[in-house]
Amino acid sequence: MRSADLLVGELTLLRREQIAPWVLFGLLLAMVFAGISGRMIVNEQRMVAIAASEEAGVLVDSLKLQAAAGAETARSPGAVAYSVLSVPVTKAATPLEGLAIGQSDLLPDTYRLTARGAHTFLGRTDPENSLRLLSGNFDVAFLVVWVLPLLAIGLLFDVVVGERERGVLSLAMVAGASAGRFVWHKWWSRFLLLAGVTTVSIVLAALIQEPALTATTGYLLAGWILTSLVYLAFWCALALFVSIGASSSETAATRLVGAWLVFVVLVPTVTNLIAGSVAPPPSRVELTATLREATEQADKAIAAERDRWFFDHPDLRGDMDRRAYYLSVAGSEAGIEKIMAPLLQDFAQNGRDQQRVIEVLKYLSPGTLTFRSLTALSGSDGREHAKFRDAVVVHHRAWQEFFVKRIESDTPLTAEDYERLPIFVAPQIDERELMSSSSIPLLLMLVVTCLLCRVGSRKLRSADVIIGTHSPGGSR
Amino acid sequence: MLEAIGLTKNYGEVRALRSLDLRVNSGEIYCLLGANGAGKTTTLNIFLGFVRATSGIARIDDIDVGQNPTATRKRIAYIPETVTLYGALSGLENLDYFSKLSGIRHSAQSLRAFLEQAGLAAEAHDRPLQGYSKGMRQKVGIAIALARDAKVLLLDEPTSGLDPKASNEFSQLILAMAERGAAILMATHDLFRARETGTRIGIMRDGSLRKEFATSEIGHRDLEHEYLKTMQEG
Numbered sequence: 253m254r255s256a257d258l259l260v261g262e263l264t265l266l267r268r269e270q271i272a273p274w275v276l277f278g279l280l281l282a283m284v285f286a287g288i289s290g291r292m293i294v295n296e297q298r299m300v301a302i303a304a305s306e307e308a309g310v311l312v313d314s315l316k317l318q319a320a321a322g323a324e325t326a327r328s329p330g331a332v333a334y335s336v337l338s339v340p341v342t343k344a345a346t347p348l349e350g351l352a353i354g355q356s357d358l359l360p361d362t363y364r365l366t367a368r369g370a371h372t373f374l375g376r377t378d379p380e381n382s383l384r385l386l387s388g389n390f391d392v393a394f395l396v397v398w399v400l401p402l403l404a405i406g407l408l409f410d411v412v413v414g415e416r417e418r419g420v421l422s423l424a425m426v427a428g429a430s431a432g433r434f435v436w437h438k439w440w441s442r443f444l445l446l447a448g449v450t451t452v453s454i455v456l457a458a459l460i461q462e463p464a465l466t467a468t469t470g471y472l473l474a475g476w477i478l479t480s481l482v483y484l485a486f487w488c489a490l491a492l493f494v495s496i497g498a499s500s501s502e503t504a505a506t507r508l509v510g511a512w513l514v515f516v517v518l519v520p521t522v523t524n525l526i527a528g529s530v531a532p533p534p535s536r537v538e539l540t541a542t543l544r545e546a547t548e549q550a551d552k553a554i555a556a557e558r559d560r561w562f563f564d565h566p567d568l569r570g571d572m573d574r575r576a577y578y579l580s581v582a583g584s585e586a587g588i589e590k591i592m593a594p595l596l597q598d599f600a601q602n603g604r605d606q607q608r609v610i611e612v613l614k615y616l617s618p619g620t621l622t623f624r625s626l627t628a629l630s631g632s633d634g635r636e637h638a639k640f641r642d643a644v645v646v647h648h649r650a651w652q653e654f655f656v657k658r659i660e661s662d663t664p665l666t667a668e669d670y671e672r673l674p675i676f677v678a679p680q681i682d683e684r685e686l687m688s689s690s691s692i693p694l695l696l697m698l699v700v701t702c703l704l705c706r707v708g709s710r711k712l713r714s715a716d717v718i719i720g721t722h723s724p725g726g727s728r
Numbered sequence: 729m730l731e732a733i734g735l736t737k738n739y740g741e742v743r744a745l746r747s748l749d750l751r752v753n754s755g756e757i758y759c760l761l762g763a764n765g766a767g768k769t770t771t772l773n774i775f776l777g778f779v780r781a782t783s784g785i786a787r788i789d790d791i792d793v794g795q796n797p798t799a800t801r802k803r804i805a806y807i808p809e810t811v812t813l814y815g816a817l818s819g820l821e822n823l824d825y826f827s828k829l830s831g832i833r834h835s836a837q838s839l840r841a842f843l844e845q846a847g848l849a850a851e852a853h854d855r856p857l858q859g860y861s862k863g864m865r866q867k868v869g870i871a872i873a874l875a876r877d878a879k880v881l882l883l884d885e886p887t888s889g890l891d892p893k894a895s896n897e898f899s900q901l902i903l904a905m906a907e908r909g910a911a912i913l914m915a916t917h918d919l920f921r922a923r924e925t926g927t928r929i930g931i932m933r934d935g936s937l938r939k940e941f942a943t944s945e946i947g948h949r950d951l952e953h954e955y956l957k958t959m960q961e962g
Contacts, residue, residue, distance in 0.1 A: 257828045268816035268856070418812035423872070426776060426806040427829035428798070434829075 255437065258429075262441035266407075272442075275403055276449045280456075282395055287457025290350030290391040294461070301362045304340040311337065316670035327664040330578025333367035333655035334585075340364050341647060343640040344678035346631030347469040348476060350461040351454070352393035352623075354632030361637075363644050367582075367655045369589035370648055371543060374596050374641070392457045393626040396480045397619050398516055400450065401487040405508040407442045408491035410501040411435060412712070417501060432712040435492070443488045447481050454480060471683045475629045475690060482697050483622040489704035496711045519617035523610055531605035534598040546591035550584035575662045582656050600641070607634050618697055625690040631681040639679045650674040729753055730775060730880050730911045735784035737770050737935075744770045746936040747784065750913075752928075754879070757902060757912040759922035761955060762932035768915035770935075772882050775913065777801055788880055805873030809885040811865045815858030819843055819868045822857055827875045834875060846871035847897055863894030870901050881905060883914040887921050899925040919955060923948050931958045 266272040315337065318326035325331045343361040363373040412435055415421040424434045458473050459465070465473070491508055498504035614620040627633035651674050658665065732750040736743070745767045752758040760768045773779040774786045777797025786793040788800040813822045823839050834842070843853050846867040857865065866886055873881055883902070887895040895918070902925055906912055916922050922929050923943055931939040931954065938958045941951070 261825050261828065264821070265814055265816060268814075268821075270816070418814070419808040419810050420813060422776070422778065422808060423806060423811075423813075423826060423869075424829055425778070426801050426804055427826055427872075427876070428801055428831060429829050 258434070258437040259441050262438055263445075266441070266445065272407060272445065275406065276445060279395070279399070279403060279449055280453045282399070283392055283450075283453030283457050284460070286390055286392045286395050287350065287460040290353060290389075290457070291460050293353055293389065293391075294345075294350040297361055298345060301340060301342040304362065304364070305342065308337075308339045312339075312670055312673065315665075316667045319665050319670060320667040327666075328574055328578075329655045329658035329663070329665050330574060330581060332665060333652075333659070334578070334581055338364050338366045339651075339673075339676075341644050341676040342678065343637070344631075344680055346472075346636075346681045347462040347466070348458055348472050348630045349632050350630075351391060351457055351476065352627045352630035352632050353389040353391045354393070354627035354630060354634075359634065359637040359641075361640075365644070365648050365651055367585070367652045369585045369592060370645060371589060371592040371596060373648075374599075374645075392454065393623060393630070396450070396454075396483065396626065397623045400446075400480070400484055401512050401516060401619075404443075404446060404484055404487035405491050405505070405512060407446065408439065408488055409495055409505045409508050411438050411442070411492055412495040413498045413504050414495070414501045432709055435712055436709075439488065439492055443485065446484055446488070450480055450484060451477050468681075468683050471687070472629050472681075475683075475687050476626060479622055479625045479629065479690060479694055482694050482701065483618060486618050486697050486701045486704075489701045489708070493704045493708045496708050515617045516619040520620045520623070523613040523616065523620055526613060527606040527609040530609050531602055533602050533606075534595065539592075539595050539599070542595055543588070543592060546588040549591075550587045575659065578659045582659055600638075603634065603638065607638075614693070615696065618700075621693040621697060625693055628686050628690060631686075636679075636681065643679045644676070647674060647676045729787075729789055730758075730913055731785075731787040732771065732774075733785045733787075735771070735774060735786055736782045737767075737774065737779065738782045744935050745774075745781070745784075746934070748935070748937055750930065750937065752880075752911045752913050754909045754911050755906050756927040757906050757914060757925055759926035759929045760913065760915045760932055761917070761919065761922055761929060762915075763959060765934075766932040767935040768932055769884055771932075772806075772884050772913065772915055775800075775880075775882055776804065776806060803879045804882060805876050805878030805880070806882045807866065807869040807873065807884070807886050809888055811862075811869040813857055813865060813868060816856055818854045818856055819848055819860065819864070819871075820853045822868055823871050823875060826872045830876050832875065839871075839875065842871040842874045843868070845874055847901060861894070863890050863898065866890065866894075866898055867901070870898075870905075873905070879910060881910050881912040883912065883916075885916055885918075886914065887916065887918050895921060919952055920948060923951050931955055933958055933961070 315326045315332065325336060340362050365373055410417075412421070415424070415435070415438070421431060421434070425431055454477050455473070458469070458476070462469050490511060491504075494507050494511070495504045498507060610620070610624075614624055624633060628635065654672075654674055657663075658669075730750075730752040732748050735745055735748040735750075737745040748767070748771060750758070750771070760771065762768050770779060774781050775788065775793055777793050777800060780794055788803050791800050791803075793800045814825070817825065820836070820839055820843065823843060824834070824836075827834050827839070840850070840853055844850065848864060848867045848871065852860065852864060857868070860868070869886075881902070887898055890898060899921055902912060902914070906927070914922070914926070923946070926943050929941050929943055929946070929951065930937050938961070939954055941954070946954070
């Protein structure tokens, strides 16, 4: 029989069974819906960031005008730095962020900076949307990692054992087809169907995020599709492998669902638990207590000045020695920052340590491996957030310096100074670096997949696979 | 023609077949009787090329099955105990699928003719197989054999679970195929059907052929008596 005939026969069979078309259509719909959902979440975050940025822009423009008009507050670097001006800095938007929300709802995409210490924004712990955090994200990565394996299992769990039970495998062999060729055509037709629908739905979901496909988006999208297909191939190969060795379709289905529970649910959960145990996060209570203590100490240090100066309304006390006061505020902020820095550093380091543990343990689960690759390609993983945080810390130093230098030299701010305010340049996603970091897990999954297929192919030559296992005393 | 010479098969310590000698000529129906584990299915599996004999020779049309299973399979049609096939496909589509698997392309008209020869009513041809009775499915199995123009037919308990009418219809089809010159080897528990259909009958126990009769020489009652006696022998 020609391969084309076998494939057409298989596709007719799948169409007639009616389950496969509905399942695949359901996958397509769910993927598109997940794409829309992801886009909405990302849009919401971006809208908030844009609104905050526009608000800050209006404030800067207004201060610039006031400074040009000689308004006291707008010209005072200390007042602007510590009381008036706060600006949001936002993580660069990535084209496929909506496909994998990743840690975007846990780690901030926006920080609001002032010239005060870094603890004022780095210590922020409130999540973006606690309700969504509770219900989890419905995004394309979730469907790929959690749902796609179940569809592969559903279509392939009985690809060998079911055919044996139906007596079709022996009939096919008598008809002249080798068991291997017969089964592989079945496998390929199902895999290609799933792969086709997965690819089309990922492309559709990506177009929902970014209708104009750029080279970067295309590159990342290719990575996304490749990763998803290799993950799918792994599950299809595992389904074949289990189906070959199982004594009945029920046994095959049970074993595969068990494998799904282990690889997709259990191992990732245990990985997180281990990461949390190996690198336990520093105490938030300690952070708050230390901040309070540091603030009290600093308060005492500038108490004399504070008595003479109403902190929130400096413009009400025009006869003050502004320079002395703001220098003491700067000193106080520096003091608090010095006390807080090691603690904040501990938190940052803890994040890095946990990531390192997960980087090692991710190889235990193809689900974790795939999820990390997909979130990395979407620019929403912990690594991208850490890069953003580090860039914010560097920018914040420049921001502080800009004002403290003027406070120290008692130089009033001019309209031109407002144009020279340090501008935050968000780190951009490096698609080539991402692809190269995703390539090792991808290759590993591919190797395991090939190994499963190779062992499966060998087993398909055995008589037990075609006619069932012989047991002494059984029907012979 | 189908022949076994000194056919032996061991599964580890268990001897499933002990030096079986058997010959089924063209136009003959040879019925193998025996309890579960007697070695009937192992014999069929060796002829099908699914299992390699530990020793001895199995030949189909003078071709050694062990040496060239692909060539011998081309001459065989096989009907297992359960012909489930694909429930979502119609009888016609199943026949088309398995004919194509054999590398044979028949027109829809020829396929319908095979189904009719196999005794499947025309109105059932296009109905999904999941609505077929076991007897109807067996008829599709026969149609597959007819479409392949097989010279040798191997049947593994084909009438188990069939009602008497369906069983009788099945026997008539087998007889018709034998008349066309097919050599037929049928493993069965059905003494009555074996006596009615077979040309010769062999009774197997513990992997060896204990008794052999021409059906013309033995009546139903005697066959049952001989069978039970063989089963009770030490």
